[in-house]
Amino acid sequence: MTAFTPTYDVVDEAVAAGYFPPRHPVEITDAVELTPGVVRLTFRDPYIAKHARPAQFVNLFTYDPLMPMPRPFGVSETDGDLVSVIFAVVGKGTEEFAGLDAGDSIQVLGPLGRPFDTKQAAHYVLVAGGLGVPPLIYTAQRLAADPAARTTAVFGYRNEHFADRFIEPYADATVSIDESEGNVITLLDRLEADGGLTVDGLDTVILSCGPLPMMKAVAAWAAKRDLACQLSMEQRMGCGYGTCVLCTVDTVDGRLKVCADGPVFTRERLGWGE
Ligand SMILES: Cc1cc2nc3c(=O)[nH]c(=O)nc-3n(C[C@H](O)[C@H](O)[C@H](O)COP(=O)(O)OP(=O)(O)OC[C@H]3O[C@@H](n4cnc5c(N)ncnc54)[C@H](O)[C@@H]3O)c2cc1C
Ligand code: FES
Secondary structure (H helix, E strand, O other), X not given: OOEOOOOOHHHHHHHHOOOOOOOEEEEEEEEEEEEOOEEEEEEEOHHHHHHOOOOOEEEEEOOOOOOOOOEEEEOOEEEOOEEEEEEEOOOHHHHHHHOOOOOEEEEEEXXXXXXXXXXXXXXXXXXXXXXXXXXXXXXXHHHOOOOOOEEEEEEEEOOOOOOHHHHOOOOOEEEEEEOOOOOHHHHHHHHHHOOOOOOOOOEEEEEEEOOHHHHHHXXXXXXXXXXXXXXXXXXXXXXXXXXXXXXXXXXXXXEEXXXXXXXXXXXXXXXXXX
């Protein structure tokens, strides 16, 4: 890997000229394996840390010339100038990123995509499965600064509950489950039965990210109760900003690009759970 050479010129120059910053090198400050095959990478990027909104993602570029396309990851947390992502090692790109250490450099572009709409004073139920949890950790972090919002995290894991410790400081309540016990629908049913779905007379809004079958089940669950539901899609991507048309999804408004029209769509727009 290349050692980091500090230079934010390209970002500063683009911003000064009124442009979105192009891809640029950033310094990795921390890399830790949370559970086998799941890594949390932190890098220093004042622009992304300042501008990222919930469910927006960053493109990370590999060093391999045979993999020119970047890999998208939801922002999972910010701390001052630092930005973290959490990812599963599933292929060659993530394998390379998992080998990075503090002091290494990586090329990054972002923040990209349309975020969750969290302007409403509401009880936000953050429903995530597997590697859908990182963007919802960041959503909880941002909503923790909003006195009009309440949050309940509902997380489903295959086995180890590796992200609970990251969301607990931000969410008002956290419940999680693994495959030995059930899934996020099991938790949503329990929450409803225990009266935990409604808080202080606020509207309940479901924000969700995870595997497709899980999100379809969450949208159907929300539709049955006439609850607002926004879903952040994890489609395979190329460019990440609307030019290659690799990432389309069928919606009631026709085929849309997950990277530029999303990744967040309402259940109504996706035509799910109607
Ligand atoms: C908006 C967005 C946010 C994402 N956020 C996260 C995140 O926070 N954490 C995380 O672990 N992953 C996230 N992903 C998925 C992540 O981008 C892929 O896992 C990664 O690009 C795989 O790269 P690779 O080179 O290791 O795998 P590849 O060799 O490219 O592929 C390996 C396997 O992963 C599958 N895959 C590749 N890309 C995707 C994708 N976009 N969605 C679903 N399956 C895919 C392939 O079909 C293949 O089976 C996100 C994807 C999107 C679109
Ligand atoms: S990834 Fe290129 S258009 Fe969406």
